[in-house]
Amino acid sequence: MEDPVETAVNESAAAIAGCGALSATGPGLEPLQRAVASNASALWRRECIIGKTSQSIVAGFVPDEIVGQLRAADPARADSRAFLFAAAALKEAAKNAGNILDSVPAARRGFVLSTTKANIEALDKLVRRQSVSPVAQRQIQPAFLAADLAGRFDCRGPVQCVSAACISGLSALQQGAALLRRGQADAVFVAGVDLISQFVLSGFNSLKSLDPEGCRPFDKARIGLSLGEGAAAIVLVKRELLSSPSILLSGWGTSNDANHLTGPSRDGSGLALAIQRALAKAQIAPDKIDYVNAHGTGTPYNDGMELFALRSVFGSRVPPFSSSKGLFGHTLGAAGILETALCVLALQNNLLPGTPRLRERDPVAPESLLGEPRAAAKLNCVLKINCGFGGTNASLALKRVLP
């Protein structure tokens, strides 16, 4: 009898044709993979203006040198970092998708953007009566940023924009798969982007959510998150377009805690529901999941809630799991796509990512929490989870398929 993991496939699954990334780890997937393999944190400290004062912040800032290079290459959009970041990730994803896109006419290319605040820096400047270019002002509006990026990559099919707090990225991938399933597109560019801005720093600082020394997901002494910025992109295509699809976006699910606006439900039941929905759609039994990339922000309540949810779904056999927030910070609207791209790398390289910045593991965490990266014989099924303000939860199942 054949292994059901490798044969049972949700008919609406979408194939992943290419990925791209830009984060604190640098431009592209290669530095990201190197950072994963060495378990190195790319968070760094810089002085930031929050309100009217300057504060020292540890976060996943995209290095200034990279921003400078992007600006020099596209001076017309130099004051829209959101556009520059997303375009860089999309360019890499399109390149990695290769010739497959040649067979997809522009009218059959869809586009889905994930962001929480788009080009929010321009709004900060407008409020302070500073000069802002019309392009940067326009891209305050997420739908316009989506339209401009779709235009840059000649996606003339349906364009959507998801803004659903920290589950935006996973929701956008779900929407991309839906466009393929409905026959509205043959390929969909899904991109996520968010910036570390005065606006966002002020908000998380006011909620006292930031760890001044940098986040420590699933650590016994964790006290808060670290913000990150950047972009990621994934090109989804209909399965039949790839002669040998290797990784499928196989199942997805969302839910709401119906409990609290800014705090997670303590029992993890909402997240468990989202995971169960994704597994059911993917037709994957819980014991077939080889790795879970957790939301793992490093806040006491979030990480604790996730542990409850994982135990609720997987019982005493929680699969190996880790958090990548210590690597590049919490990139908000980009997080779901960036971390899914990281999961794709894990599947391709059979390498289970670790949890950078973890010092002393939370004693209530299952033994399967990965502090360090670990080679695996073969990864087949991976689960990605995110949670966000408003009590939202999302889960995505990735499956490697036989050629």
Add this chain to the structure above:
Amino acid sequence: MNDVVIHAASWLGPEGFGNDQTGLRAWPPPLRENLSRGELGGLHWSLLSDSDPSRFLRMDLMCRLGFMTAELLGVNFDAMPGARRDRLGVCVESFTGSLDTDIRFAQTPRPSIFAYTLPSTVVGEICIRFRLKGPVLSLISPDTNGAGAIAEAVEWLRNNDAEMTLCLGIEAMNMSTADSISLPKNLLPRSWHSAALLLGRAENSPREKPFAAGALVDVCRKLCCR
């Protein structure tokens, strides 16, 4: 679209407010003047109900509109079995999103309003109010007619991802907020409104109406302004 039916519709806009049962009711005169000028601060729960949902006072403009419109549906969600509420989806679509609150937060950062600088927060407020567990989705769209929310709702129902889905289209912006930073006109909504539609699969419901394809706002307006 025969398999999808409308269980309830509500509408709130410059002309008034109502649902598919009551029809449209005009705003009282002093408020009507403000609302027609795009000043929405006077929209308050007390216009709909004598009850006192304390959460309402904490909410931003987008959430207040969405919350009122969901309540205006006149659906007793509490009477639904828990299993149905666990599979009742909420999908919101907006062009303006939380921009009104974003501007106010950028001017004066306060922790109490930071959570409202997300266009998806209204989904959370509605889920908390009616104890709904999703699926959930929040779309930002250049079209202000809510067609995208309906398309998603129909998709969820047909794929059995949800048993019923509450779709909302919300555009909310105080003109005084926009004017305070000389917000470019292309970032403003054409008008303010909030429309809600509860969709489900055909079953024996007294308020069930065949669903004709159309944009959310148009369908709700037509059902409520008869």
